Amino acid sequence: xxxxxxxxxxxxxxxxxxxxxxxxxxxxxxxxxxxxxxxxxxxxxxxxxxxxxxxxxxxxxxxxxxxxxxxxxxxxxxxxxxxxxxxxxxxxxxxxxxxxxxxxxxxxxxxxxxxxxxxxxxxxxxxxxxxxxxxxxxxxxxxxxxxxxxxxxxxxxxxxxxxxxxxxxxxxxxxxxxxxxxxxxxxxxxxxxxxxxxxxxxxxxxxxxxxxxxxxxxxxxxxxxxxxxxxxxxxxxxxxxxxxxxxxxxxxxxxxxxxxxxxxxxxxxxxxxxxxxxxxxxxxxxxxxxxxxxxxxxxxxxxxxxxxxxxxxxxxxxxxxxxxxxxxxxxxxxxxxxxxxxxxxxxxx
Amino acid sequence: xxxxxxxxxxxxxxxxxxxxxxxxxxxxxxxxxxxxxxxxxxxxxxxxxxxxxxxxxxxxxxxxxxxxxxxxxxxxxxxxxxxxxxxxxxxxxxxxxxxxxxxxxxxxxxxxxxxxxxxxxxxxxxxxxxxxxxxxxxxxxxxxxxxxxxxxxxxxxxxxxxxxxxxxxxxxxxxxxxxxxxxxxxxxxxxxxxxxxxxxxxxxxxxxxxxxxxxxxxxxxxxxxxxxxxxxxxxxxxxxxxxxxxxxxxxxxxxxxxxxxxxxxxxxxxxxxxxxxxxxxxxxxxxxxxxxxxxxxxxx
Numbered sequence: 001x002x003x004x005x006x007x008x009x010x011x012x013x014x015x016x017x018x019x020x021x022x023x024x025x026x027x028x029x030x031x032x033x034x035x036x037x038x039x040x041x042x043x044x045x046x047x048x049x050x051x052x053x054x055x056x057x058x059x060x061x062x063x064x065x066x067x068x069x070x071x072x073x074x075x076x077x078x079x080x081x082x083x084x085x086x087x088x089x090x091x092x093x094x095x096x097x098x099x100x101x102x103x104x105x106x107x108x109x110x111x112x113x114x115x116x117x118x119x120x121x122x123x124x125x126x127x128x129x130x131x132x133x134x135x136x137x138x139x140x141x142x143x144x145x146x147x148x149x150x151x152x153x154x155x156x157x158x159x160x161x162x163x164x165x166x167x168x169x170x171x172x173x174x175x176x177x178x179x180x181x182x183x184x185x186x187x188x189x190x191x192x193x194x195x196x197x198x199x200x201x202x203x204x205x206x207x208x209x210x211x212x213x214x215x216x217x218x219x220x221x222x223x224x225x226x227x228x229x230x231x232x233x234x235x236x237x238x239x240x241x242x243x244x245x246x247x248x249x250x251x252x253x254x255x256x257x258x259x260x261x262x263x264x265x266x267x268x269x270x271x272x273x274x275x276x277x278x279x280x281x282x283x284x285x286x287x288x289x290x291x292x293x294x295x296x297x298x299x300x301x302x303x304x305x306x307x308x309x310x311x312x313x314x315x316x317x318x319x320x321x322x323x324x325x326x327x328x329x330x331x332x333x334x335x336x337x338x339x340x341x342x343x344x345x346x347x348x349x
Numbered sequence: 350x351x352x353x354x355x356x357x358x359x360x361x362x363x364x365x366x367x368x369x370x371x372x373x374x375x376x377x378x379x380x381x382x383x384x385x386x387x388x389x390x391x392x393x394x395x396x397x398x399x400x401x402x403x404x405x406x407x408x409x410x411x412x413x414x415x416x417x418x419x420x421x422x423x424x425x426x427x428x429x430x431x432x433x434x435x436x437x438x439x440x441x442x443x444x445x446x447x448x449x450x451x452x453x454x455x456x457x458x459x460x461x462x463x464x465x466x467x468x469x470x471x472x473x474x475x476x477x478x479x480x481x482x483x484x485x486x487x488x489x490x491x492x493x494x495x496x497x498x499x500x501x502x503x504x505x506x507x508x509x510x511x512x513x514x515x516x517x518x519x520x521x522x523x524x525x526x527x528x529x530x531x532x533x534x535x536x537x538x539x540x541x542x543x544x545x546x547x548x549x550x551x552x553x554x555x556x557x558x559x560x561x562x563x564x565x566x567x568x569x570x571x572x573x574x575x576x577x578x579x580x581x582x583x584x585x586x587x588x589x590x591x592x593x594x595x596x597x598x599x600x601x602x603x604x605x606x607x608x609x610x611x612x613x614x615x616x617x618x619x620x621x622x623x624x625x626x627x628x629x630x631x632x633x634x635x636x637x638x639x640x641x642x643x644x645x646x647x648x649x
Contacts, residue, residue: 073455073458074450076450077470078466081469084509092483095484158367158371160368168634169382172382174637175623176623178571178623179591181619181622184619188612191385228382240641291573297477301574327480328477
């Protein structure tokens with residue numbers, strides 16, 4: 001044990017030393033050079049209240065100073081946004097109108113195909129059912145998760161001993177839910193409740209409903225536990241909202257003779273209703289971005305990596321970019337429909 | 350009379366009966382919730398007979414440590430944990446530091462277009478990384494950092510890493526609570542804004558730093574899609590787990606007696622992969638469950 005602690009300590013010490021030498025050798029001289037260049041050059045000159053750049057005087061006002069420092073602090077993010085997010089986004093949009101393949105020798109080769117990639121997606125026999133499944137799964141499971149997490153949050157909010165234990169339990173999946181682990185659990189049938197499997201509910205559903213509706217329903221029930229695992233953060237969101245509701249409102253309702261049932265619908269739910277949209281956005285994003293084997297996202301990657309001009313099944317970068325964009329658009333549509341429904345109900349009330 | 354009072358309370362909701370019902374509900378929900386975990390834990394200790402035997406559901410007849418020994422061998426454990434941790438530490442530390450800087454910039458200074466940029470920052474949260482991956486692959490190739498850890502670290506430094514919007518939001522909410530008087534008085538004494546950030550804001554933000562660090566650690570540890578694509582060689586434990594079956598077969602070639610890969614060994618491998626996270630979670634549980642309050646989404 002002592003050995004282990006010592007090794008860990010040594011490791012941290014080495015890490016610290018590395019960072020320190022890196023700072024001393026690389027960053028410190030660089031910073032002092034920059035500082036020297038800023039004060040000793042003819043182009044930029046700083047006086048008390050004005051800066052002289054290329055011969056133009058700029059007066060330093062409080063507003064300008066604030067703006068300068070603000071942009072300096074977020075400059076990292078701004079540069080990153082341009083290089084790693086906005087440019088790739090637009091480039092992917094551009095590529096989606098091309099047939100594009102990557103080759104180690106020649107780099108990327110493109111040929112313009114117009115909207116052909118998009119048409120091919122909607123012609124595809126594998127992708128169309130996957131997209132339909134995705135939409136239905138979202139429509140069914142997002143309300144389910146919301147209801148479940150509100151129930152749990154209300155239950156945890158009841159004042160009693162051991163509250164924090166339950167909070168710990170319900171947050172656990174956020175920590176351990178990694179792709180491969182979930183894949184393994186699904187493969188071993190650990191994500192469905194045995195009670196559900198033994199009853200005839202599943203047979204009943206698939207016998208009595210059309211297959212387009214029954215299949216996603218059965219899929220949902222089969223992975224019910226995984227679906228509920230997405231509730232970890234929404235539970236915390238609602239719990240935080242519940243704790244913001246003033247206790248005295250409940251007391252006033254008590255005096256007027258409101259039942260617990262009334263209090264839930266008239267005080268608790270309106271109190272957290274604004275958070276439901278936040279939770280919906282969070283759930284849609286995390287559920288959509290989870291990569292299942294055989295799902296759309298994995299197909300996208302395969303199209304990109306395996307794609308070659310002579311391939312029958314894999315269509316390269318342009319096709320992958322088109323799928324990703326369609327997926328993103330679907331995601332945004334689902335999210336905005338949910339949010340619109342929620343806000344529409346609020347206006348009527 | 351008093352028994353009834355105790356059971357039902359003044360109103361129904363403060364009686365013993367109500368609390369018992371709530372507790373029972375919570376416990377049964379917890380069972381449902383933890384079922385996959387418990388399944389994984391108990392089944393990972395079973396031998397082949399127990400796995401097939403319908404009479405054995407939860408408690409194995411013998412505790413098979415051999416499963417774990419093999420999983421440790423296949424995952425090359427002690428060294429894999431170290432390499433995995435050192436990579437994830439580097440990524441998550443860069444994400445933490447950069448998002449602290451960015452969050453401070455957004456929270457403290459007023460500058461033109463601030464609202465637009467802030468909205469844009471939040472919007473990046475809903476953008477699937479699959480949209481940008483097509484072009485990012487090419488960018489990383491051109492920069493010559495494809496298939497190295499830099500391809501994950503560089504976006505993290507520039508605040509575009511995995512879930513970076515959440516981290517920036519957490520810092521933004523925290524730095525907004527620091528009174529501006531503190532900053533102004535330091536500036537009157539001649540401190541530059543960078544010095545204020547370093548000497549005043551950062552020491553106050555240690556809890557937020559810790560929360561963001563913990564979350565980014567866990568999320569980068571669990572992230573397999575982008576890491577697998579950009580970094581390639583199994584750099585983290587979950588990525589190693591993905592190729593568990595193949596590496597098992599090279600270590601224990603099929604055909605020799607008692608060497609078949611069974612579910613129990615797979616589950617043991619899974620347990621080993623999430624074990625570091627479990628330890629971290631139970632050590633720092635409070636910081637994880639407080640995180641939502643820190644994002645300030647409940648409004649003031």
